[in-house]
Amino acid sequence: MKHNETVKQSFKKQAEKFATYHMAKAEYTDYLVKQIGTKGTEHALEVAAGTCICGRALAPFVKDMICLDLTEEMLAQGKKLAEESRIKNIYFQTGNAEELPYESETFDLVITRLSFHHFDDPQKPFQEMKRVMKKGGKLVVWDMEAAEETLRTVDDKIEKMRDPSHTRILSREEFEKMFEKDFTLQCEETTLVPVNLKSWMELTDTPEDVQKEITELMKTELSGGSKTGFSPYKKESQIMFDHRWLLLIGIKN
Numbered sequence: 001m002k003h004n005e006t007v008k009q010s011f012k013k014q015a016e017k018f019a020t021y022h023m024a025k026a027e028y029t030d031y032l033v034k035q036i037g038t039k040g041t042e043h044a045l046e047v048a049a050g051t052c053i054c055g056r057a058l059a060p061f062v063k064d065m066i067c068l069d070l071t072e073e074m075l076a077q078g079k080k081l082a083e084e085s086r087i088k089n090i091y092f093q094t095g096n097a098e099e100l101p102y103e104s105e106t107f108d109l110v111i112t113r114l115s116f117h118h119f120d121d122p123q124k125p126f127q128e129m130k131r132v133m134k135k136g137g138k139l140v141v142w143d144m145e146a147a148e149e150t151l152r153t154v155d156d157k158i159e160k161m162r163d164p165s166h167t168r169i170l171s172r173e174e175f176e177k178m179f180e181k182d183f184t185l186q187c188e189e190t191t192l193v194p195v196n197l198k199s200w201m202e203l204t205d206t207p208e209d210v211q212k213e214i215t216e217l218m219k220t221e222l223s224g225g226s227k228t229g230f231s232p233y234k235k236e237s238q239i240m241f242d243h244r245w246l247l248l249i250g251i252k253n
Helices: 002-018 026-036 053-061 072-084 123-131 149-162 172-180 197-203 208-222
Strands: 043-047 064-069 090-094 107-113 133-144 183-196 233-235 238-252
Touching (some): 026 053, 026 107, 026 133, 026 183, 026 238, 043 053, 053 064, 053 072, 053 090, 072 090, 107 123, 123 133, 133 172, 172 183, 197 208, 208 238
Parallel strands (some): 043 064, 107 133
Antiparallel strands (some): 133 238, 183 238
């Protein structure tokens, strides 16, 4: 429960800025909708939905969409934006991904995005998402993919410095292992998402001294020093890096 409070406090701060951050760009949500290929008849659920970026994008293409998140402030932003877009078939519920408040085999489509690196025990929410899915339904996981093995520790350390609710980024192999027993993978694709270092830290209200420390680590790598796992680069005098987003779509056996 202590970690859940850390998550809630972190995302409470991010709520207003989160929906307009680069992660909400239409090019990413359009790509996601296309890859999922809905029929329009699905009962859908977004888990750890935040401001329901995916849920709002998918709602016009499914029968109904429930967005569940731990942080009420994030859901409130999602609800406000859904109302502004006149989305009628979307519903919002406060809840924990580790104990989903739904009957088994309820949903045709379950999606979660950028959530697993905030979970203490990734297996718990994964098993819960599997439980509430109908056989033949689609589970969509879109999350960051870990840096190469030798740099994972320092990569996670920097992520946690920036956001204390961060736990650990999973590798492609770890995600595949979760899916392998009960799902047939239909899609497995990596997208490089460019991120501005300063904007990334400002989103989470990272303290100034910590921002400086992280920036120095990036500058050190840029000048040929120790690697961070971020592979930073300069663009128009700004420090940038690419997050690796791994999209997995599995059909429940």
